Amino acid sequence: MAKIPLHFILNGEERAEFVDSGATLLRLLRDKTGDLTAKSGCLQGTCGTCTVLVDGAPRLSCITLAEDCDGADVETVAGLAAHGQLHPLQHAVMEHFAAQCGFCTPGMLMAAKALFLTNPRPSREDVVEALSGNICRCTGYEPIIQAVLSAAQVMSASGPGAA
Amino acid sequence: MEIRKKYFADERNDDLKEIGQSRQRSDALGHVKGITPFYADRAIPGLLHIRMVRSPHHHARILGIDASRAERHPGVRRVITARDVPHNVYTVLSLINIGPEDEPVLAFDKVRWQGEPIVCIVADSERAAYEAAQLVQIAYEELPAVFDVEEALKPGAPLVNEYHGQNYYRYDSGESRKVILGDVEKGFAEADFILEQRYQASPIEQAPTETTGCVVVPDQNNRFTCYTGTQAVFFTLDNSSVILQVPGQQLHFVGGTAGGGFGGKVDCTTEPIAILASMLTGRPVSYIYNRYEEMQISSPRAAERIYLKDGVMKDGRIVARQVRCYVDSGAYSRHTPYGTQKAAAHFPGPYTIPNVRIDCYCVYTNRTPSSAMRGFGVTIGDFALEVQMDKLARLIGMDPLEFRFVNAYRDGDMKAHHQPTEGAALIECMQEAAEWADWPVDPRCMAMSSREPRRQP
Amino acid sequence: MTRKRGRGVAAVNYPTGMNLGGDPTQALVHSTPTGNFMVTVSSVDLGQGMKQILRQICAETLGVPSERVVVDTADSDTGPHCMGTFASRGTHRAGNAVIAAAREARGVMLEVAAEMLEVSTDDLETDGAGNIHVVGAPAKAVSVTDTALAAHFQKGRSISGRGMFLVPRSYPSPVDGAMKPATCYAHACTVAEVEVDVETGEVDVISLKNVYEIGRALNPRMVEQQLVGGAWMGISHAIYETTEPYYPQRDHRGVDFNEYLMPGPGNLPRTEVVVLERPAPDGPYGGKGPGEMCANAPIPAIANAIFDAVGVRIDTMPFTPEKILRALRGLEA
Structure with a gap:
């Protein structure tokens, strides 16, 4: 099968890979780049555990074609902590005990980060809407909602552009 | 959340340094960085993938299997059928002498539920494995199937599982696990009111976000390392060792970190076949359930049908309770004979009732084998019991919460399974709930204590 | 409306617990040369927090801060047997096994400290902050780190313990179902x-x-x-x-x-x-x-x-x- 060359940015670093036609972004990330932070929960775009940012927008990487990401800027949880400092969202999830098994956590974090990029001061309803494509089976969601709201407060206190 | 320290303070030492402290979870940092190592989170070169060919029928005889086209499909490394499995018997609880050996690892003569695994494809890519799975041709003779627990017990019902010879698990107590205290018929004769009701629950899936699975890597010295999300490491290792007929020391299991389980990851369904595939190909192999398999192939919480019959006095005392509980094990036992006796031990709930008769049946039907889930053997029973309690209270015109106080078990009370109650705290939970939810109850209820012996009527 | x-x-x-099948779990605890403690088990964390809870239980029993305890689970090459995580048994069974192992390790740790301080082990207590001292005399103390170093390099002692918790199987009576299910x-x-x-x-x-x-x-x-x-x-x-x-x-x-x-x-x-x-x-x-x-x-x-x-x-x-x-x-x- 012909391989398709891809050139993209992953968490700020330039990458070049060859992928099979039809391969998903999730497979590209996990099998080719070694970034295992995006999880595979359903492979059909229903659980949100594979959520990453593509050019700043949340994408379900399990149903995003890798070949469509040529030239794209891809962000995963691996890039969330900048210069060794945890992102406020990561702090908040810890602080609010908002992770149990941890499998949905990377997707939740990326969905929340995508929200902050367009809406730095989200209401509870905004947060609920942003997380509604992400399934958590452990927490009952409330701690996650609280964590995201609290991170938004921290970030808006530390000024614009913090996301 | 609040901890109400006023209850049972004299039984506690609250002056501990680590216990009772809300320390941060040691795994929290890994979770938020996405580096918690789940079983699939290892980059392994040359990994092969498994796709299972499964029964489309609920109950059928297998007349022939032709996998030759699948074997020739590009990327296919190996096709595994029942004859390749050294000890083709799924063992589960037989290691602790409970469950019967009533299930093949891969079906060969019959399929007994829709989705039963028959042929295992091992291929270079998931895609090749999927494609090859479509090419396997299996000839079936369809057989009548039974899906309802009570229908399955009727004479003339299709026999689901020949191992048992009948559609129920035979306990040493007979067709059901029995619990008997006092004389339930005498209790009914004395009762002011009798209420008999039927309850039913459908199967429920554990639905962890991480699906069931494992990744097996051939190691040095002819050992195999199995990265797995199992809830029971040695259980799974020992069962794999029996199925594969290899000494346990050849197997190395690494787990301990699961993306949710809720009981759904105790059945060791993927590990033996993945290790076998690794042995046969000499390659690392992954066997990961897709979402459909997680929802419909992995064992759910069993469906249950429960009949409750209660004799109750005008003053609120329950004097007799009879329970008939039918647990739908599906086509095979897995952990359900255990869960069924756990149910028998759990009835008649946290209440002191002098006359009790419990019969819990583990019934085989042509559906996905059921197994453990959060609240195994208890959750559905609690639903039935507590709705029944509400109905009984209204039947005699008593407040539902007060009715529970009247019957709540206390330290020293004899339970139906002939154990004295210890460490009861139901009364205190209800007192706290009454106060907090502003649900007024008679002052005598608020004065009760689980530690105060019940006055015999 | x-x-x-x-x-x-x-x-x-x-x-x-699952008494009706017999219910064993084991744990091992050992100290590193600098007085950190490894808990080795094969119990599984499904997200409920087994690793952290066993850490706190071990720390409480040893009398050290929980940051000094690492829980290693579940590797069948190193972790001793556990039935698994189900039946609400994990914290109870594995917790009891860890207590037993940590008690044995604490016993050795106090014996070494007693030798160093030239007192009887009965006179010693831990402060939960990383020190062992004489009861009523906090100044007469030795750190857990120094105790572990001495154990390893001078006294030739292994600060370690084995823990086992077993609930034997209860067999229901075939006649009336008498049993101890939990x-x-x-x-x-x-x-x-x-x-x-x-x-x-x-x-x-x-x-x-x-x-x-x-x-x-x-x-x-x-x-x-x-x-x-x-x-x-x-x-x-x-x-x-x-x-x-x-x-x-x-x-x-x-x-x-x-x-x-x-x-x-x-x-x-x-x-x-x-x-x-x-x-x-x-x-x-x-x-x-x-x-x-x-x-x-x-x-x-x-x-x-x-x-x-x-x-x-x-x-x-x-x-x-x-x-x-x-x-x-x-x-x-």
Whole structure:
């Protein structure tokens, strides 16, 4: 099968890979780049555990074609902590005990980060809407909602552009 | 959340340094960085993938299997059928002498539920494995199937599982696990009111976000390392060792970190076949359930049908309770004979009732084998019991919460399974709930204590 | 007004452990040369927090801060046997095994410290901050680090311990079912408030007040995680979940997250939790297993609340809009 060359940015670093036609972004990330932070929960775009940012927008990487990401800027949880400092969202999830098994956590974090990029001061309803494509089976969601709201407060206190 | 320290303070030492402290979870940092190592989170070169060919029928005889086209499909490394499995018997609880050996690892003569695994494809890519799975041709003779627990017990019902010879698990107590205290018929004769009701629950899936699975890597010295999300490491290792007929020391299991389980990851369904595939190909192999398999192939919480019959006095005392509980094990036992006796031990709930008769049946039907889930053997029973309690209270015109106080078990009370109650705290939970939810109850209820012996009527 | 409110109550208990199969778990504890402690087990963390709880239990027993304890699980090459994580047994069984192992290790640690301080072990206590000192004389002390170094390099002692906790199998009597199915019981009482739409049959859970008695909240925030998440699962079981909605028919099966319904972040009631603690005499620091039972009481409480709201009994789980509408029509007829 012909391989398709891809050139993209992953968490700020330039990458070049060859992928099979039809391969998903999730497979590209996990099998080719070694970034295992995006999880595979359903492979059909229903659980949100594979959520990453593509050019700043949340994408379900399990149903995003890798070949469509040529030239794209891809962000995963691996890039969330900048210069060794945890992102406020990561702090908040810890602080609010908002992770149990941890499998949905990377997707939740990326969905929340995508929200902050367009809406730095989200209401509870905004947060609920942003997380509604992400399934958590452990927490009952409330701690996650609280964590995201609290991170938004921290970030808006530390000024614009913090996301 | 609040901890109400006023209850049972004299039984506690609250002056501990680590216990009772809300320390941060040691795994929290890994979770938020996405580096918690789940079983699939290892980059392994040359990994092969498994796709299972499964029964489309609920109950059928297998007349022939032709996998030759699948074997020739590009990327296919190996096709595994029942004859390749050294000890083709799924063992589960037989290691602790409970469950019967009533299930093949891969079906060969019959399929007994829709989705039963028959042929295992091992291929270079998931895609090749999927494609090859479509090419396997299996000839079936369809057989009548039974899906309802009570229908399955009727004479003339299709026999689901020949191992048992009948559609129920035979306990040493007979067709059901029995619990008997006092004389339930005498209790009914004395009762002011009798209420008999039927309850039913459908199967429920554990639905962890991480699906069931494992990744097996051939190691040095002819050992195999199995990265797995199992809830029971040695259980799974020992069962794999029996199925594969290899000494346990050849197997190395690494787990301990699961993306949710809720009981759904105790059945060791993927590990033996993945290790076998690794042995046969000499390659690392992954066997990961897709979402459909997680929802419909992995064992759910069993469906249950429960009949409750209660004799109750005008003053609120329950004097007799009879329970008939039918647990739908599906086509095979897995952990359900255990869960069924756990149910028998759990009835008649946290209440002191002098006359009790419990019969819990583990019934085989042509559906996905059921197994453990959060609240195994208890959750559905609690639903039935507590709705029944509400109905009984209204039947005699008593407040539902007060009715529970009247019957709540206390330290020293004899339970139906002939154990004295210890460490009861139901009364205190209800007192706290009454106060907090502003649900007024008679002052005598608020004065009760689980530690105060019940006055015999 | 098509929406009617009601409330209902339910009370339950829940057994810890799987006595009916025999229930063993082992643990090993050893010190590194600098006085950090490794707990080696093969128990599984499903997200309930086993690793952290065993860490705190070990630290409490040793008398050291929990940061100095590392829990290594579950590698079958190093971790001793555990039945597994189910039946609410993990914290109870593995916790007791860790206590036993940590006690043995603490005994050696105190023997070494006693030699260094030239006192009897009976005169020593730990301060929980990393020091061992003479009772009543905090200045006469040696650090855990120095004790471990001395044990390794001067005294030739291994600060380590083996722990085993076994509940022997209980065989039910074939005659009357007499048995000991569990070691201790947790308790719960839930008051649920619901709103039922009599036109659509839909149920909204408005609030859940859950009182849980769990023996001992070993780590309260983690207990809260379990109880809140479990209550959510109870709601989910009550009004949404099943793989076969028309049991015993096998059609309309929920085969994925599109079809298998669960409440999302937009469907949450006000869930409040109060915890009572009646320590289990045989539990690790009194702890029982709270993780499973917290889902159970909300289900019948919701069923009873539906009856209180609209006068129909739904005796079949889950309580779907279709069942409620059919029951309401039955009521009219």
